[in-house]
Each structure stands twice: as structure tokens, then as C-alpha cells.
Amino acid sequence: MTTLQQAIEATTRAHDKAFIPYIMAGDGGLDTIKQQILFLQQHGATAIEVGIPFSDPVADGPTIQAAGLRALEEGANLRTILAEIASFKDEVHIPLVVMTYLNPIIRYGIEAFVDAAEAANIKGLIIPDMPLEEADLVTDALAGKDIALVQLISLTSPAARIEKLAAAAQGFIYAVTVNGITGTRDGFDEALHDHLRALKRIATIPVLAGFGISTREHVEAMNRSVDGVIVGSAIVKAFHEQRLDDIEVLLKAPANQ
Template sequence: MTSRVAAAIDSARAAGRGAFVGYLPIGFPDLATSIEAAVTLAENGADILELGPPYSDPVMDGPVIQEATQAALAAGFRLRDTFTAVRDISRRIDIPVLVMSYWNPIVQYGVDRYADDLAAAGGAGLITPDITPEAAGEWIAASKRTGLDRVFLAAPTSTDERLELIVENSTGFVYTVSTMGITGEREQLDAAARTLVARLREHGAQHACVGIGISNAEHVAGVLEYADGAIVGTALVRALGERGLDGLAETARALAAGTALGTAK
């Protein structure tokens, strides 16, 4: 089955660009606005959307995203809202929508049920930051059955054996963690990301997107010198929180300006 996510990355490359993957939390500042925000992001340069259902123990998230997800939970977010949001967004845009979820809510909901409901809503797949392929047998089977992409994370500390397993079991792309630690903007992206992408290529990865610490067009352009896509979260969430949908659109356009291949200084 063709990966919609990989196809979006290939389409961007055919147009002379790297892919821009934009993250937003579902339910921030409220469910209706978060749906509009995702559509706004798609209309202002994102090639792939990454939507995060709020979670009470977000171990990978930095303060900006944590505050947004806490606000969404306080506003009454429920897990089923994930599928409502994905359905409403997917009906209005033509780029793939990935859900980035911690594993516990998926298990609580039921892995097969989650996969079925995500596929029915028009979702493209799942990014699972806190589960490794060897522990994800049920999800791998469900994703194969439903045609959903499964995106696993690779870190600079991953062994060659682990990278082999990640590449073997990921579809769409491998989520390449640029630095160890939580999400957030950083002035200097870790050179470890470049080394890690090279290692992933050696293990056969066709699509690797880099996330964590990318906050401006220069970062995007730098990452796209060696990776297939740049993943941005904190800068977009901050723009939405501080300046609303217009601020989000402006920030998305500015980031997208860094995706033309060969634009890095």
C-alpha cells in the first residue's frame, strides 16, 4: 500500500523543496480553533500535519507545548476529540494528517479500535514517540491492516541494531530527533542530527525528517541540506497562542520559505 506521507515528501522534492511538517496540539486553545489552526497551517505551506492529542504526562514536550496541552485538557479535551478533529481537518485539506500520540492513551482506547477510528477519520498514520518497534507488534499489525503509516523515532544514542529495526518498521518517514531532550526552539541545531540521518541512510531509510529545535527558516534550510523534511512545533504553537490564526499563518509562511532546496546560507 502506498504511503501518503512518503508520497507528500516525494511530491515536495519533485517541486524542488524539502518537506515542511507542522505540529499543533489538538484542542488548543479550544477544539474548534485547533481545527481552524490545522487548516491554516496546511494552507500556508505545510506538506504534512502532525497533530498531538493532549496528554497528562508529556515526557518529550517543552514548556510551550506543555502549557498548550494543559490548556486543552483544562478546556475539556477528550480522546475521542482526536478523531473528530482529524475527520474535520482531512475533509478540508489535501495533505496527510499524522497523529503524534504517547502510547498509553492508545492502549487504553484499544490499539485496533484506535487504528480503525483514525483510518475512518481520514488520518494518515501515527507517530509514536515512546514505543519502540520491538514492543509495538500489535500496532504494526493494525497499521498493516488499515494502511496507516507508522513513524518511529530515532535518536543520536540509538545503536545500529536499533536503527536497523526502526528503519525496517517505519513507513512514511523516520522521525529523527536532533538533540536528546525535550522539544523547544534552539539557536543552534545539534550536529548529531546530520550524523544520525547519515546512519539511517546507511540502514536503508528512504525518508528521514528532523524534529526538535527547529524554529526558523534558516534552521529549516539547514536541516534540508541532508534530511527530507523539517518538523516544527514550538514556534507554531507559540505563534498561535500569542497571535492567533493570523500569527500562525505568518509564521508558517516564514518557515515554508526555508524549504526551497539550496537556500541554506
């Protein structure tokens, strides 16, 4: 069992729900990465998803796209971000999950990237534009490493596809709650909860919901059906606007549900 899965299951065994906040690494400068990660760790995050800025982020909504552009303008990239995280890794006691598109990994060099990720104590990897059929691009390099390759499962995936993705998933299953890009939404209908509960029935590892979850009410609603949530745009926006109290409110939402 991977460290990432262990951390999530330890949270759920304590009758809590997992909460994984997303940050855009380098938004505001490389030195903000440590500040944000340690803040989120201090306030109870189960793990942290570390977004890597990319010039063509097909899965990202406007808030995260804008944050990525700011990070790129600050000189942040996959190499500098991993080096920065490695510099304070001994202060991090929860799993970090890198979310990056495939192109930056290929440009870095797959083996070199995995080595750098391991050196930074990264415990999970999400590649949203890499289909399952191409996963062998990275799985050989990941073999024997404690880096979980997380799979995203969309609302529109056929049942047979969902079963294949669920079987291949490591760490947790990332259940996408909307058809489209990341960002905030007004709410979620009961059909979504039916989908999430069906996914939970076939999953052998934790299921977390993400995309469009931006308020305490969203977190509480999603946690009726899954093991926890990933919150991105709301966290990124709050950090950018220095509204740390808003982040604390979100982090407290999953407790004892």
C-alpha cells in the same frame, strides 16, 4: 507505499524540502483544530503532525506541555479530537499524522482507535513512548490500513538499533536532533549533520529531522542533510500568540533548497 510517504516524496521530487508543522490539538478549543489545519494546508505544509494532549508527556518541552495542559482544560482528548477532524476531513488534502502517547490509545481501545483514525482520514501515527519491541500492540490493528507507523531514531541509538528502526519505519523516519525533550535550541553542530547523512545512506524512505528546530535558519541548516523538517514548539507558540506571519515565514523556508 503509504500516502504519507508519497506526499513527502512528491515534494522532494519537485526539488523542495518537506515541511511538517506540529499543532497541539485543542489548544484554544476544539474549533481551532480546523482553523489551524486549513491554515497550514493553505500555506504549503507537506503534512501536519497533530499532537494529542496527555497529562504526562515525557518527550515534550515546556511550550508543548503548556499547550497540552490548556487543551486538556478545554476538554480535548483523543476521542474528541478524532471526531472533530472527521467532521471536516473532506477539506483536508494533505496527510495528517497523529502524535500520541500509548496510554490514550490503550484507554480508547486499540482497534477502536485505529477505526476512528481511519474514519478521520489519518495517514500516520507516532507513538514516542512505544519501543519497537512493543509495536505489535498496534501493528495488527494497522494491518491493511493506510496509516504509516513512524519510527523515531535518536542520536544515541547504536548502529544495529538504527538499522532495525529504519527497516521497520513507514512513511518517513523521524530523526531526533537533540538528546532530550522538544523545544527551541540555539543551533546544531556538524556532528549532527554527519549523523543525519549516515542515516540517509541506510534509509529507504524519507528522513525528516525534528526536535529543537524553531527558526528559518534552523530549517535551512537541517535541510542540508535531510529530506525535510518537523517544527513543533515554534508553531504551537505562534498559534497561541496569534502570530500567523511567523508561521508563514517558517513554511516558506524549505522551498527550492
